[in-house]
Amino acid sequence: MCRRGQAARALTLTLRFAGGTSWEKTRRLPEPSAHDDVRTIAYQLMDAAGLQRAHLTGIVLKGDGLIDAGQVAEQITLDAARESRLVAEQAMDRIRRKFRPASVGPATVAPLHRAS
Template sequence: MLGLVVQLGAELRRRDQATHALTLSFAGGRAREKTRRLTEPSAREDDLRLLPYQLMDAAGLQRGRLTGLALRGEDLVAAGQVAEQLSLDAARQARLVAESAADRIRARFGPGAIGPAATYRTVS
């Protein structure tokens, strides 16, 4: 799920867009969709991360029966139309700076240049 959020956020930022709502599509047994609106439009992973997990919990599905998941941004707007709030939360600001750095790395080296930390192993 986190991979889908990261992918969607990166694509929205690349397109200079923000989303008002997220739709999570489930495949398996029977196909279903759940949509929820964000409190305010965003393309930031920090803002998009929690909602898909809430949608999954609300669906009450058993993970063994899922054969596919898709996450889609709905009701897109230009990122320039979204007011960004000033924040005194140092941890959030650090995550946003890291997100911007990751976007620059992906733009230079390709979308596979950065992945979840769990996929990397150290060689001894």
């Protein structure tokens, strides 16, 4: 969504199971977003599914009510940690656009190089 300049008003998670059944849940966002809130809501939806030993055959996460991100009013926040994450996320998006998508990511997935 970020690359396309879009923000979602809601997220819908659809899970398909081996037996042919499916489970779908939609959660509205407090305000249209394409940032951390989307990731947090996606994790909450997965937790709500209560999966333990399910045999999944498909997972679909869809942004609903997409709008142009330029239409989203920028709100003043008193949450310094959230504000810092948003600034860092925007910087990482610029790096990915300039170089390549895999050029920046979480440190936990970075390859370890050992000195010989």
